[in-house]
Amino acid sequence: MFVNHSIIADIKAIISQSKDNAIRTVDHQRTLMYWHIGKRIFEEEQQGKDRAGYGTYLIKYLSEQLQPEFGSGFSPRQLERYRQFYRTFPIASTLWTQLSWSHYKLLLSLGTEDQRKFYIAETINNNWTVRQLERQINSNLFERLLLSNDKESVLAIARKEKLPSDAKEIIKDPMLLEFLGLKMEASYYEKDLEGKIITHLQDFLLELGNGFSFVARQKRLHIEGDEFFVDLVFYNRLLQCFVIMEIKTHKLTHQDIGQLQMYVNYYDRVEKLMHENPTIGILMCANKNDSMVKFSLPEGQKQIIASQYKLYLPSEQQLLEEVNKELHNFPGNDH
Template structure:
């Protein structure tokens, strides 16, 4: 790169950074403006005797007055949303600066406060875009984490990914892989599933959860003349451990579990450094048998089986599964 090219690149970077900061600053001011509008509408409503009727008339009147001057952004629907925004977040100083108005408008669609708080915290922690938040909500991440943990309450589930203390805290079951575009009824091989996951690696890591980094694909292990290939290797910085993922497009067998346990043993004895925690193995399968898993592996094993689904579950399906899980634990 010549000196002239270097200065162009530097100035381009300066401009891009300044524009990004300006955009964030503008959006932050917009968030605060909407909060204050919602606050003012709510205060005015308290003066009406029939508050519900007065509030409806007030919103309609404000929309008629504001839209000609300020545009469609001040429709009755949006003014109601501003009011809801203030009611849901009554302390303006507590509004996370990382969230844009698009983030808030998505979060406000969640009625359950604990559930909304969970997605809000995860969005800030993981720097999710608005599209990523929508995807996590539509894939029912909150409900699926309830099924993946032995904690019993919705409130506790909001802190599941906060600071995992043991391997099972980072395991989701099931994993939803609808972004791969593979049809549930179609015939495909494990190599097809692996290729699709690599193609959509960013989405896959988002689905895996917090702290994952990609390490290798088809990692070769040479054992006394025999070669073995590990499907996918990740590293989780929160637990400070390798995470090995083996892919199976069939119902798992004890042989599948034994193979993955061998890979985990290899990484623990050869690859793992002294300061790192034991390696975790995840057998990602289309169908699992918990009893086979239980009796194949030692009780303190770091190998887990997790199902994957190629479609988004419905809320009814997850509610039923959660209730079944609650009944099991009683």
């Protein structure tokens, strides 16, 4: 008797999906439990607000009573975190089932509501794992996007309230490539960097941002008998265009810009379909002169972008220096 073999695959998929749903349900219930514990602690603390140090005493007392029976999840530090969880997300119905408790722990470490809104939206839209969310927070994704865009635009794109109208709204500068595992003091050929990117393609696509898919590596172009090779070709479904990337391990030159411009022109005239938008070219370089880039290109053009890459995550001191520099550059800041 003939049996359709697809039934096995279908049943396996049902079992796998059910297991995933069960895990998510259990984790969400755990998250709700922590929220309710935090709410109860906060309410009790408010009743004793006239007594100095009552909150600290309460947390310590609760831990002593609960930890012997329920374990390290009820240490003073964890109980304080549950309280902070309730204070940060005071409405239980607004908690997202797509986020695990481990996601929320990372979100609690963020300093502003705007940061939390952005990373929540990006995590849900892109189905980020906890590791991916942690990496994006550590690489200052939100701050890097804000360097070239206004806050409301960044948040609106993350929440899918608007589509990006300019490549600079989603292309980061700098790009952080610490996941490639390359030592920053060593010198590299462009083919070495390209090879590492292909090996870590999933992580690279995550760093590139929303809507990117890989198309080709060392794409051969035939132009009047001459052959040229484009390092990397991607497609972005949000921008609805090809994105060509050239890797330069030296300081950017105007010849590099001219070469990329030729590739962009070729894709616009040969590969692009009528309904698609103009091709974007990204020069990923070790170093660049922004003024040289500016004067090498027509004024107001939006198709060529130079983005510097870094092979390591910035230190805490470097982050503070960058933030202070940005604050100093704000209009009206004379300090």
